[in-house]
Amino acid sequence: MTPPDHTRPASTADLLGEAWQAALGAAPAGPDTDFFAVGGDSLLAVRMLSRLRQARVAATPADILRGRTFSGILSRLEALREATDPMGSEGTAGRGRTGTVPLLPTQHRWIANGFTDPDHFSLGWIFDVPERTPDGRPVDTGDVEAAVLALAGRHEALRTRYVLEGEGAPRAEVLPAAPDGLFVKADVPDDEVPGVLRDGWRAHRLAEGRVLAARWLPAQRLLQVALHHLTLDGFSVELIADDLEALLVGADLPAAPGAPRDRARVLSAWLTSAQAGRDAAAWAGQDWTRVRPVPVEATGPGLLSSMDVASAELDVAHTAAVQRLAVRSGLTFEALVLTAAADAITERFGLPGVSVDTYHHGRDKLPGGPDITSGIGYFQASYPVVVTAGPGDWLERAAAVFDRVPKDRFGFDALRFAGHTALADLPSSGIRLNFRSRMSEINAREVDWLPPSTVSAGGRRSPRQTEPYVLMLEADQVGERFAFAVKFSRDHFARETVEHLVRSTLARLEQAALRAGGPA
Numbered sequence: 374m375t376p377p378d379h380t381r382p383a384s385t386a387d388l389l390g391e392a393w394q395a396a397l398g399a400a401p402a403g404p405d406t407d408f409f410a411v412g413g414d415s416l417l418a419v420r421m422l423s424r425l426r427q428a429r430v431a432a433t434p435a436d437i438l439r440g441r442t443f444s445g446i447l448s449r450l451e452a453l454r455e456a457t458d459p460m461g462s463e464g465t466a467g468r469g470r471t472g473t474v475p476l477l478p479t480q481h482r483w484i485a486n487g488f489t490d491p492d493h494f495s496l497g498w499i500f501d502v503p504e505r506t507p508d509g510r511p512v513d514t515g516d517v518e519a520a521v522l523a524l525a526g527r528h529e530a531l532r533t534r535y536v537l538e539g540e541g542a543p544r545a546e547v548l549p550a551a552p553d554g555l556f557v558k559a560d561v562p563d564d565e566v567p568g569v570l571r572d573g574w575r576a577h578r579l580a581e582g583r584v585l586a587a588r589w590l591p592a593q594r595l596l597q598v599a600l601h602h603l604t605l606d607g608f609s610v611e612l613i614a615d616d617l618e619a620l621l622v623g624a625d626l627p628a629a630p631g632a633p634r635d636r637a638r639v640l641s642a643w644l645t646s647a648q649a650g651r652d653a654a655a656w657a658g659q660d661w662t663r664v665r666p667v668p669v670e671a672t673g674p675g676l677l678s679s680m681d682v683a684s685a686e687l688d689v690a691h692t693a694a695v696q697r698l699a700v701r702s703g704l705t706f707e708a709l710v711l712t713a714a715a716d717a718i719t720e721r722f723g724l725p726g727v728s729v730d731t732y733h734h735g736r737d738k739l740p741g742g743p744d745i746t747s748g749i750g751y752f753q754a755s756y757p758v759v760v761t762a763g764p765g766d767w768l769e770r771a772a773a774v775f776d777r778v779p780k781d782r783f784g785f786d787a788l789r790f791a792g793h794t795a796l797a798d799l800p801s802s803g804i805r806l807n808f809r810s811r812m813s814e815i816n817a818r819e820v821d822w823l824p825p826s827t828v829s830a831g832g833r834r835s836p837r838q839t840e841p842y843v844l845m846l847e848a849d850q851v852g853e854r855f856a857f858a859v860k861f862s863r864d865h866f867a868r869e870t871v872e873h874l875v876r877s878t879l880a881r882l883e884q885a886a887l888r889a890g891g892p893a
Contacts, residue, residue: 385430385451392424393443398814398852404444408437410700412850414707415735416608416810422746423612425450426627427619434738470529471549475637478786479751483603484543490835491537495574496610497599497833501826504594506622514591518556520620521587521598525551527616528749529632530604534582547634548582556587566590570597570830577601595826599833606753607809608734611816613749618823631743633750639742643784644791652779653788657795659759659777663726664800667718667843673864675839682847683871684858685879692855694886701889702768707731707808708775709768709882710848710857715760716767717877718804718844721870726761727802730842733782734809756785757799768885803843811850844874855882 393408394400396417408418418437425432432450440446476484488494505511525531532551536542554576559569569588576586576599584601598617600610619626643649673679687695699706715727733754736745745752760774779785789796818824845860857878861871 383428386447388425388428388430389443389447389450392421392428392430395424395815396421396811398811401443404442404447406443407441407700408443408446409441410696412696412706412811413437414705414808414810415733416808416812419608419734419736419746420611420812420815423615426744426747427615427625429625429627433744434735470632470634471547474529474533474545474547474634475641476543476545477633477637477751478640478783478790479606479753479755480545480603481543481790482755482786483751484537486841488835489837489839491603492577492579492601493575493835494602494838495577495599495833496602496605496607497574497597498610498614499570499826499828499830500596500598500614500617500823501828502594502596502621503822507822508622510623512621514558514589516621517589517596518558520617521556521585521596522551523620524613524617525555525585527626527629529634530609530750531585531600532582533584533604533633535579535584535603537579546582551585552578552582554583555585556589558589558591560592561590563593566593566595566828567830570595570828571832573597573599574830574833579603593828595828597830602751604751605749606734606751607812608736608753609749609751611812612747614816614818614821614823614825616749618821622822627747630748631745632748633752635743636739636745636748636750636752639739640783640787642741643739644787648781649784649788652781652784653793653796655777655779656757656785656788657793657799659728659757660726660761661728661759661799663761664728664759664802665724665726666801667722667724667727667803669843669865670867670870671865673862675843675862675864677834677836677838677840679862679864680840680860681863681868681871682858682860683868683875684847684856685875686851686857687855687879687882689853691883691886692850692853694890695855695882698886698889702772704771704775706855707806707848708771709885710808710846710878711758711806712760712767712771712774713881713885714806714846714857714874714878715758715804716762716770716881717874718802719760719762721874721877724762724802726759727804728757728759728800729802729846730755730757730805731782732805732807735782737781737783754783754786755805756782757801766885767881804846805842805844806846806848808848810848813849814851844871 436449440449529547532548534546573588584604586599588597847858849856859871
């Protein structure tokens with residue numbers, strides 16, 4: 374987070390420009406630059422909204438969707454800023470509330486996966502903490518501990534206990550305060566640092582509410598923040614870094630963000646709506662009769678130690694061409710990638726169709742619900758997309774595929790775990806897609822005061838765990854290039870097989886872009 378310049382008041386245009394650059398990696402070329410035409414998507418829109426909230430500018434997804442260009446979005450924000458309190462009147466929704474809370478749909482999915490050693494599943498950060506804040510104030514152990522404890526106090530998800538077995542399980546309970554042992558100071562020599570950090574990833578205790586575990590190594594000025602995956606999603610991890618930086622440097626934080634319990638409340642109401650009924654029918658109405666599992670080439674346990682990755686990139690020109698193709702075809706870049714990859718998989722394995730479980734990172738605001746743009750929790754959703762093989766061009770089939778997918782992507786898991794029997798036992802191909810957009814680039818925090826450290830430590834997950842999928846598709850925007858990867862177990866596939874899938878997917882995207890006009 375770039376420290377604010379207090380020498381002059383920032384205009385809405387300045388603040389929007391900074392948020393735009395934080396999301397897309399570059400400032401808009403001009404007032405008519407279209408957010409979506411230059412690579413923007415729902416995940417990056419959430420990132421931009423979060424930065425605007427930190428700057429105390431009220432904004433909603435509709436401002437980006439309907440404004441589209443820099444000037445269009447700006448005009449909507451300026452009108453809203455003149456008419457309202459910049460942050461509304463959300464109060465202190467995250468503070469003072471305790472007790473049992475409903476699990477969110479993706480938490481039900483996580484628990485249903487039945488991971489071995491469920492306490493040992495960590496996301497998080499290792500930071501290099503500067504010795505002084507941007508205004509010159511020294512940062513000592515007391516400051517670091519106070520910031521970590523304030524972080525837990527601000528977000529219910531960071532002081533929630535999860536009971537996975539026994540009476541009433543699974544269930545969640547928000548504690549009045551974080552449990553003892555959340556913050557540990559470790560005075561150790563350099564050669565003991567890796568062991569301390571590995572222990573930190575294993576420090577979670579779900580039943581006690583220790584879902585946040587911090588290790589502070591003052592001699593090395595390293596701060597490890599281990600976050601259990603059951604309590605938050607990947608996008609929340611990035612927001613944790615922003616909040617922690619603000620707490621350490623004394624910057625203003627947005628009003629209390631929406632909490633998981635509030636999201637669960639409005640989801641429960643949505644489930645009784647007519648739209649939910651229509652969506653349930655649409656999810657069940659995809660062509661499930663043609664879905665087959667991807668056949669593995671060998672059998673084996675598929676433990677994490679056997680995982681491998683095959684990857685490749687589109688060059689700058691082809692990346693831009695595919696972005697233009699997405700805009701012209703009325704589809705997202707993510708939809709093109711998903712359909713191209715599914716087509717490559719059905720061809721390689723001779724399958725009539727596959728389903729792809731897709732991560733939805735967008736934080737949709739529901740009527741009467743909280744703004745969760747800056748909220749910490751497991752708000753991510755997963756939804757299946759069925760792609761069938763057949764004659765004709767895969768790009769022509771892509772539009773039909775996504776016409777059958779409800780626009781409320783969050784709804785599938787909500788409906789499934791609410792007991793809709795038609796969605797409970799649908800066939801699976803063992804494929805999932807995580808379209809991360811520019812998040813890996815954003816997580817580098819190159820312009821922020823609190824940077825991630827080059828020091829690393831393995832062991833974030835139990836080595837006895839396996840993945841619930843056999844082909845895990847990862848899509849990233851790295852600079853001006855599109856990067857595509859497939860994670861797999863060497864127990865299941867030869868590397869050459871997966872490398873072929875990666876090349877075939879990118880070739881389909883390149884060929885489609887070429888037919889549509891090609892690289893500029």
